[in-house]
Amino acid sequence: MKAEILAVGTEILIGDIVNTNAQFLSRRLFELGIDMYYQTVVGDNPSRLKEAIRLAFSRADLVIFSGGLGPTDDDLTKETVAEYFGVPLVLHEEIVDEIKQYLNGRYPMSNQKQAYIPEGEIIFHKNCGTAPGIILEKDGKIAVLLPGPPREIVPMFLESVEPYLKEKSDFVMESKVLRLFGIGEAKVGEVVSDLMEQSNPTVAPYAKDNEVTLRIAAKAKTSEEAEKLIQTAQIEIEARLGEYVYGYDEQDMVKTTAALLLEKGLTVACAESCTAGRLTAALGDVPGISAALCESVVTYSNEAKMKYLGVSAKTLEEHGAVSKETAEEMARGIQKTAGADVGVSVTGIAGPDGGTAEKPVGLVYIGVCYRGEVTVIRLQLHGNRDRVRQGAVMHGLNAIRKRILAK
Amino acid sequence: MKAEILAVGTEILIGDIVNTNAQFLSRRLFELGIDMYYQTVVGDNPSRLKEAIRLAFSRADLVIFSGGLGPTDDDLTKETVAEYFGVPLVLHEEIVDEIKQYLNGRYPMSNQKQAYIPEGEIIFHKNCGTAPGIILEKDGKIAVLLPGPPREIVPMFLESVEPYLKEKSDFVMESKVLRLFGIGEAKVGEVVSDLMEQSNPTVAPYAKDNEVTLRIAAKAKTSEEAEKLIQTAQIEIEARLGEYVYGYDEQDMVKTTAALLLEKGLTVACAESCTAGRLTAALGDVPGISAALCESVVTYSNEAKMKYLGVSAKTLEEHGAVSKETAEEMARGIQKTAGADVGVSVTGIAGPDGGTAEKPVGLVYIGVCYRGEVTVIRLQLHGNRDRVRQGAVMHGLNAIRKRILAK
Numbered sequence: 001m002k003a004e005i006l007a008v009g010t011e012i013l014i015g016d017i018v019n020t021n022a023q024f025l026s027r028r029l030f031e032l033g034i035d036m037y038y039q040t041v042v043g044d045n046p047s048r049l050k051e052a053i054r055l056a057f058s059r060a061d062l063v064i065f066s067g068g069l070g071p072t073d074d075d076l077t078k079e080t081v082a083e084y085f086g087v088p089l090v091l092h093e094e095i096v097d098e099i100k101q102y103l104n105g106r107y108p109m110s111n112q113k114q115a116y117i118p119e120g121e122i123i124f125h126k127n128c129g130t131a132p133g134i135i136l137e138k139d140g141k142i143a144v145l146l147p148g149p150p151r152e153i154v155p156m157f158l159e160s161v162e163p164y165l166k167e168k169s170d171f172v173m174e175s176k177v178l179r180l181f182g183i184g185e186a187k188v189g190e191v192v193s194d195l196m197e198q199s200n201p202t203v204a205p206y207a208k209d210n211e212v213t214l215r216i217a218a219k220a221k222t223s224e225e226a227e228k229l230i231q232t233a234q235i236e237i238e239a240r241l242g243e244y245v246y247g248y249d250e251q252d253m254v255k256t257t258a259a260l261l262l263e264k265g266l267t268v269a270c271a272e273s274c275t276a277g278r279l280t281a282a283l284g285d286v287p288g289i290s291a292a293l294c295e296s297v298v299t300y301s302n303e304a305k306m307k308y309l310g311v312s313a314k315t316l317e318e319h320g321a322v323s324k325e326t327a328e329e330m331a332r333g334i335q336k337t338a339g340a341d342v343g344v345s346v347t348g349i350a351g352p353d354g355g356t357a358e359k360p361v362g363l364v365y366i367g368v369c370y371r372g373e374v375t376v377i378r379l380q381l382h383g384n385r386d387r388v389r390q391g392a393v394m395h396g397l398n399a400i401r402k403r404i405l406a407k
Numbered sequence: 408m409k410a411e412i413l414a415v416g417t418e419i420l421i422g423d424i425v426n427t428n429a430q431f432l433s434r435r436l437f438e439l440g441i442d443m444y445y446q447t448v449v450g451d452n453p454s455r456l457k458e459a460i461r462l463a464f465s466r467a468d469l470v471i472f473s474g475g476l477g478p479t480d481d482d483l484t485k486e487t488v489a490e491y492f493g494v495p496l497v498l499h500e501e502i503v504d505e506i507k508q509y510l511n512g513r514y515p516m517s518n519q520k521q522a523y524i525p526e527g528e529i530i531f532h533k534n535c536g537t538a539p540g541i542i543l544e545k546d547g548k549i550a551v552l553l554p555g556p557p558r559e560i561v562p563m564f565l566e567s568v569e570p571y572l573k574e575k576s577d578f579v580m581e582s583k584v585l586r587l588f589g590i591g592e593a594k595v596g597e598v599v600s601d602l603m604e605q606s607n608p609t610v611a612p613y614a615k616d617n618e619v620t621l622r623i624a625a626k627a628k629t630s631e632e633a634e635k636l637i638q639t640a641q642i643e644i645e646a647r648l649g650e651y652v653y654g655y656d657e658q659d660m661v662k663t664t665a666a667l668l669l670e671k672g673l674t675v676a677c678a679e680s681c682t683a684g685r686l687t688a689a690l691g692d693v694p695g696i697s698a699a700l701c702e703s704v705v706t707y708s709n710e711a712k713m714k715y716l717g718v719s720a721k722t723l724e725e726h727g728a729v730s731k732e733t734a735e736e737m738a739r740g741i742q743k744t745a746g747a748d749v750g751v752s753v754t755g756i757a758g759p760d761g762g763t764a765e766k767p768v769g770l771v772y773i774g775v776c777y778r779g780e781v782t783v784i785r786l787q788l789h790g791n792r793d794r795v796r797q798g799a800v801m802h803g804l805n806a807i808r809k810r811i812l813a814k
Contacts, residue, residue: 013444023424038449040445040448206418210558272684272689281684283683308702369463
């Protein structure tokens with residue numbers, strides 16, 4: 001079965017909203033093993049919508065529509081699809097009742113339009129809006145019509161459309177994401193280029209926020225067979241790139257490092273300069289982190305570095321605030337003052353100003369003090385202020401992770 | 408001129424990423440007054456990409472491509488568009504140099520592909536990635552090729568593509584964004600519903616990250632005429648909603664508050680509990696903030712609140728860590744210990760756990776101490792952990808801003 005997604009709505013075309021429905025639907029279809037080659041967005045215009053429907057069904061068997069089921073005159077999806085399929089719209093009394101119930105007894109003129117449904121089709125209606133979802137089947141073509149608001153489309157798809165599609169499918173799709181840190185996308189692509197040419201399982205790299213992910217996806221008759229295909233590819237990839245793999249699937253760097261701290265019962269405290277609290281805030285994203293994170297300080301000024309962390313005036317004068325020596329004293333200072341197992345420091349030049357030939361923008365030192373023992377790494381990061389700071393956060397988390405694993 | 412957006416990338420089709428580029432580009436094209444009727448996503452597949460290119464140019468004069476300019480073999484956009492236009496790819500030595508510079512002298516085999524550019528075309532290259540942007544013009548058709556990562560496409564579009572497109576247009580579109588805080592989107596919509604029905608200028612509200620923006624956009628023969636239309640609408644809106652308007656255009660809450668601190672020569676220090684550094688990190692996003700931001704502490708534990716801020720054990724015991732009294736002592740403590748003009752504190756329950764009937768998830772106290780004088784606000788925020796923490800940051804910034812303006 002080949003599928004397409006067709007989002008209907010001028011608000012998407014003019015950039016008023018992000019089409020997050022497309023991502024949601026894509027991910028679900030992918031995991032159902034249904035191929036999708038195109039996604040389209042079209043506005044609330046009858047002739048262009050008609051043309052988009054014709055085109056989508058010329059390429060696909062299943063078209064999932066989002067949007068255009070509302071009560072206003074510019075909501076045209078149902079009417080246009082019914083016309084394309086050659087079926088009339090019929091008033092459904094049970095939909096009238098449901099709309100009244102949803103609107104607390106009110107039934108405005110404009111909502112009456114929503115109770116007209118293409119004749120003889122599958123309807124599902126959930127109590128999260130006034131638009132019913134509709135499935136039309138004719139001559140081997142399937143149209144699934146869903147409302148635009150994410151809070152309506154998501155439960156409707158999961159509870160009504162997914163079971164319907166699962167029954168139609170005769171194989172399953174499984175996937176696994178390997179998360180890598182400390183290596184670029186180009187290098188990863190080089191190392192696994194032979195695997196990227198395979199068709200089952202597929203292997204695809206993707207770079208985002210200073211890390212690279214490799215998605216392995218396999219199709220088979222059963223989940224077990226698909227898992228086996230994935231496992232074989234994973235073993236091969238990890239034999240080549242294992243040292244860079246730090247996590248899987250949704251376990252990103254923040255979650256991985258936080259889970260490690262919590263699992264080992266270790267406490268952490270940060271002394272941040274150029275990241276100005278971002279490293280601590282990233283750890284703070286994780287629910288329950290208060291068991292591991294007691295305190296942190298942001299020491300932008302030299303005075304603050306001396307006051308909170310006991311960095312010596314001599315070190316600051318001789319080596320500067322951005323130096324191996326300062327990072328070392330900062331890490332030692334925060335570990336001690338917080339009484340934490342791990343103290344981590346970040347000091348660097350985020351830019352755009354403040355760089356010199358000797359200490360350019362992007363120079364960052366990260367210190368990790370584990371129960372009194374300090375290691376410092378020196379980084380030369382790239383990009384703008386935001387990239388440098390985000391990179392420093394990722395490296396800081398990774399440094400904590402590696403230090404814990406090495407102990 | 409009619410435009411289309413064509414995003415290239417299997418990672419979008421399988422739902423790995425949300426196509427936020429489409430929204431960004433749509434919004435910019437809309438503001439340039441360029442009509443767009445379709446957006447398409449296609450995977451990294453040569454024949455389908457070719458077909459999508461043919462289709463897009465059959466409907467539009469301008470096609471903006473995002474993605475598929477990377478170093479790996481499955482990045483095909485440039486090659487396929489060049490083939491469609493019938494122009495060869497030529498090695499550009501200056502791009503080689505730029506890639507080397509970006510990669511600190513390294514120049515992996517795989518990146519060489521990125522230095523091949525369609526012959527005789529406009530290239531622009533910014534130091535935010537290794538992929539150059541490209542404009543190809545032929546027989547009245549224009550292809551704009553941009554890289555997929557948002558941090559690359561956004562500055563490239565704004566700095567290079569937008570000026571190019573503006574020159575091609577025979578009218579101008581101007582716009583102004585009013586930024587509001589402390590009022591909901593529905594309420595804003597009600598108050599300016601009459602203005603939202605106008606066609607020139609258009610007025611459109613949009614809610615994001617705890618604030619509401621109102622965009623006024625006008626089309627005219629000259630910039631001056633368009634500006635005049637905008638000004639009239641702005642005066643009308645501010646007569647109704649002026650008390651909520653805190654900034655304009657790109658001057659978001661972080662920039663507004665930071666600019667105010669820097670302009671008045673005031674220093675600030677934060678004592679954060681539930682936001683865990685996010686408030687400080689937000690201020691740290693602004694280049695040059697070190698003149699105003701000296702230091703901050705993240706005091707997750709009660710011990711840290713006592714140690715760094717001098718919050719009394721009695722207060723914590725009697726009123727709890729999330730209370731007006733603790734927020735007050737935290738703000739007073741950080742202002743004093745940092746010797747800053749303004750001390751701001753945040754303490755609250757971010758969730759998902761930790762809420763009670765009396766102190767539910769989302770309860771947040773923000774204290775502002777201006778040279779010894781403290782005010783505390785109590786908030787009941789909604790949504791998940793991330794929303795509550797982000798909301799607390801926005802309210803914290805707004806509280807600093809209002810206190811400075813009130814002095």
